[in-house]
Amino acid sequence: MSTPCHCVQLRKAARKIGAQYDAALAPIGINIAQFSLLRAVERGQPVSLTELGRTLDLDRSTMGRNVRVVEKLGLVRLDRGEDQREAVVSLNEHGVAVLRLAEPLWERCQRQVADQLGPTRLQLLGELSQLF
Amino acid sequence: MSTPCHCVQLRKAARKIGAQYDAALAPIGINIAQFSLLRAVERGQPVSLTELGRTLDLDRSTMGRNVRVVEKLGLVRLDRGEDQREAVVSLNEHGVAVLRLAEPLWERCQRQVADQLGPTRLQLLGELSQLF
DNA sequence: GATCGTTGCGGGCATATACCCCTTATTCAT
């Protein structure tokens, strides 16, 4: 019979786990994609959209849109870089505050997921993301 | 320092693998989500949107939209069920033909991905999707 | 048979994601 599609399996797992993280972060009004973005901004700030895209391995245009969302939430500032083509992103105070509030929620969820999966399968995730 | 987020890792892997399947299926004009949907329709036809959503573990409204896409591609037929509330989906001839064409492309990609991952990680991936 | 709770869909809204094309800015080779 038909083997399950590896891709479909992976997407399903990603959806389910994503929903867990989203629920964990919901109390402060951000989701896991936004949390991940804010962390990347904090690590690199001020950082261009292209650079962010490289870091998070997302399309440049996707970055532009995702950044616009957190900008609308009032969490980041967008400026022009020295290179006049670049749009550089940094956290504003609100963004920093939200990130600090989010971190413990994220950590708790991260631990729960780790428990759900167990060490072997958890290691798989790291290996998978390395492979690509 | 900051541990990588399990969710972000998973999403990244899913994006990357998804892109491989999408590229493999591109010659016949469908993507992996649509392929997966067409297979589910064939297995269950005629099948209601709610039932499909349960099978694929997707939100009902998502199913409605995804089905509309393959309908626009001319691959499925939508009818009313006996229960007048139900919209039931079946493949039309074109849908069957496309599915038959897609299968070998999908299988090749599936094998390539399996090789990339190796048996151990592949097994873990199966376990992972079972967890949900 | 009228009513009420349940179920199935569709539409609205929002986000994440990718691709393509266009404009503008920078860089590089001649």
Add this chain to the structure above:
DNA sequence: ATGAATAAGGGGTATATGCCCGCAACGATC
């Protein structure tokens, strides 16, 4: 120095996905 190639963004388009709300149909109960 100048013209070509390249890089950064922005906007358009499209799909996948989820939540919420409202409408319509169904079924059980009175």
